Amino acid sequence: MDDVDRAILSVLAREGRISNADLAARVGLSPSPCLRRVNRLEQSGVIRGYRAVIDPAAVGRSLRVFIGVRLARHARADVAAFEQAVTELSEVVNAHHITGNFDYLLQVEVADLPAYEHFHAHQLAELPNVATVSSYVTMKTLRRGNA
Amino acid sequence: MDDVDRAILSVLAREGRISNADLAARVGLSPSPCLRRVNRLEQSGVIRGYRAVIDPAAVGRSLRVFIGVRLARHARADVAAFEQAVTELSEVVNAHHITGNFDYLLQVEVADLPAYEHFHAHQLAELPNVATVSSYVTMKTLRRGNA
DNA sequence: AATGAAAGGAATCCCCC
């Protein structure tokens, strides 16, 4: 992992579908060694994959909400049940176990506020072991995705 | 935007670097119309771009922290100054203006806890108009990125 | 470990359906 590898990662983080030929030109290499490096970065797990960034509104997910969750009990089985259940909700885009006032921070994407109300009442409330739920509705996103 | 478009988005969201030929086969189209659809989705802004997913630890960003920020003043100029300053911090991966107990929710990535302490004291504390900062350190990520 | 050439394959465009 040298400066060239870091340059490759920096380009691919922003332009994941750039051709190997263009990528090679950007980092000052010929296509062959550039491709070798990309393959090595992929196989070693440094590059985990590639994603298209989709406009949420175009797929009916205009509303982004962050949710702080406190659990009722912290025994291993209770925690596992909650974690299992939360990862099965398709609305939950990200889920983190965190320190501080909350046990978990979830990021969910839904169509609109009525859809969130429905999710809150019928999905979150039915998760096992949930004590409290604090919702933070996104009004504006200043920055999304970086590297 | 029909079911085929949605199928294309679903595939590209998970395999952003799939070849057009393979993508066409997946959605039951021949390469030509498939490429036309992808180009249309890109030009209309439904597809915003493509990103490689990089292992944070491989680029010295092993620690992910969520930060709730409350501002001291909410006059337009004060808000603008904060927003401008926060988007210039490279450690800040995401920044959202939210409802609820906090004004902003930031997501930052740094090397480790000492690095975060430094960021907290020397970068966040120097942002204009910041009243309070609440840190939520990620211990485990259950799910990251979805579609 | 990078280069350059060469072969195979894919993307892309045009035209027809």
Next chain:
DNA sequence: GGGGGATTCCTTTCATT
């Protein structure tokens, strides 16, 4: 709006330095 075919570019491998 979808399919087929020709061209062009890219990817990929291998021999070489």
